[in-house]
Amino acid sequence: MYSVKGLVDSGFHQSAIPSKFIIASSSQEDDTVLSQEEAIPTIDFSLLTSGDPVQRSKVIQDIGNACRDWGIFMVINHGVQEKLMDDMVKASKSFFDMSEEEKGEYNGKQLFDPIRSGTSFNVLVDKSLFWRDYLKVHVHPHVNSPKKPACYREISQEYCKRARDVASELLKGISMSLGLEENYIDKAMEVEFGSQLLVVNFYPPCPQPELAIGMPPHSDHGLLTLLIQNQLGGLQVLHNGKWVPINPLPNSILVNTGDHMEILTNGKYKSVVHRAMVNNKANRISIATSHGPPLDKVVSPAQELVDTEFHPIAYHGITYREYLELQQSNELNGKSCLDRIRV
Numbered sequence: 001m002y003s004v005k006g007l008v009d010s011g012f013h014q015s016a017i018p019s020k021f022i023i024a025s026s027s028q029e030d031d032t033v034l035s036q037e038e039a040i041p042t043i044d045f046s047l048l049t050s051g052d053p054v055q056r057s058k059v060i061q062d063i064g065n066a067c068r069d070w071g072i073f074m075v076i077n078h079g080v081q082e083k084l085m086d087d088m089v090k091a092s093k094s095f096f097d098m099s100e101e102e103k104g105e106y107n108g109k110q111l112f113d114p115i116r117s118g119t120s121f122n123v124l125v126d127k128s129l130f131w132r133d134y135l136k137v138h139v140h141p142h143v144n145s146p147k148k149p150a151c152y153r154e155i156s157q158e159y160c161k162r163a164r165d166v167a168s169e170l171l172k173g174i175s176m177s178l179g180l181e182e183n184y185i186d187k188a189m190e191v192e193f194g195s196q197l198l199v200v201n202f203y204p205p206c207p208q209p210e211l212a213i214g215m216p217p218h219s220d221h222g223l224l225t226l227l228i229q230n231q232l233g234g235l236q237v238l239h240n241g242k243w244v245p246i247n248p249l250p251n252s253i254l255v256n257t258g259d260h261m262e263i264l265t266n267g268k269y270k271s272v273v274h275r276a277m278v279n280n281k282a283n284r285i286s287i288a289t290s291h292g293p294p295l296d297k298v299v300s301p302a303q304e305l306v307d308t309e310f311h312p313i314a315y316h317g318i319t320y321r322e323y324l325e326l327q328q329s330n331e332l333n334g335k336s337c338l339d340r341i342r343v
């Protein structure tokens with residue numbers, strides 16, 4: 001089997017999913033999921049860039065609170081065209097609609113290969129398989145794109161550029177919310193030359209959604225992840241020990257903190273643990289871009305946020321590349337990767 005989509009398309013009409021997709025019952029059932037949706041913070045991006053200093057300082061404070069209290073927020077008025085976001089979702093769907101042979105060109109490649117498609121997370125170490133196919137493309141500092149579908153390159157290049165611009169503005173706001181100079185994170189992490197990874201997740205309808213999972217609880221690598229989706233719920237974040245389902249407004253962009261934000265801020269802004277549930281009705285597509293430093297940059301806590309008395313250094317320095325290797329070669333399991341570099 002190449003992909004979950006291949007399995008579903010192969011005329012698999014049984015009501016029971018193959019046993020390798022059944023996750024340990026404790027992973028889902030014992031968790032508390034808030035039925036009443038708790039609202040994640042909303043950030044009006046236009047206030048960050050409007051030039052009004054009062055509004056700007058207010059929104060910077062809101063961003064800081066959102067990073068500290070939630071690790072996820074919904075960005076509205078971000079300036080990325082609705083059509084571009086729709087086109088990105090459609091082009092991504094077209095990628096997964098290609099034949100297994102066409103997608104197979106990118107199958108089973110190495111972590112740092114520019115383009116990689118596959119299923120689950122790392123089939124060599126996953127205890128059970130996830131109900132998820134993916135396309136991963138390293139889109140910055142070197143531009144890459146699958147050759148097919150024909151429209152993909154232009155649309156993804158444009159979308160990824162716009163996502164970088166949004167991330168860059170947000171990182172300025174985050175720097176200031178930490179009491180640092182506006183370009184602090186940009187300079188310290190060399191964001192201009194940084195690594196941007198595009199991850200497209202494709203979750204086909206699952207006949208037994210309660211037994212399977214799209215992506216298990218994990219935190220993302222990188223400083224920030226921007227996420228858009230095709231308006232089907234599935235994402236949940238762990239907040240105060242409970243899973244909160246996230247249903248973003250149409251045309252908004254979800255932003256979450258990654259492990260490198262936690263390392264850089266010496267734990268002040270923690271990466272958020274999240275997971276993707278599956279449904280039995282329709283294909284769900286989510287498109288994430290992670291924004292991090294150059295691969296060979298050593299990331300360690302900012303000296304300005306470390307003091308021996310109250311904020312002792314909490315993480316060992318590690319290059320972004322080594323961190324990605326660590327994450328990819330282990331089971332995706334909560335914050336287990338970050339735990340390895342805690343002091």
Ligand SMILES: O=C(O)CCC(=O)C(=O)O
Pocket residue numbers: 199201215220227229234235274275276286288
């Ligand atoms: O599909 C989603 O909503 C989440 C995807 C995700 O967590 C990821 O790509 O890291």
Ligand SMILES: [Fe+2]
Pocket residue numbers: 218219220274
């Ligand atoms: Fe994630």
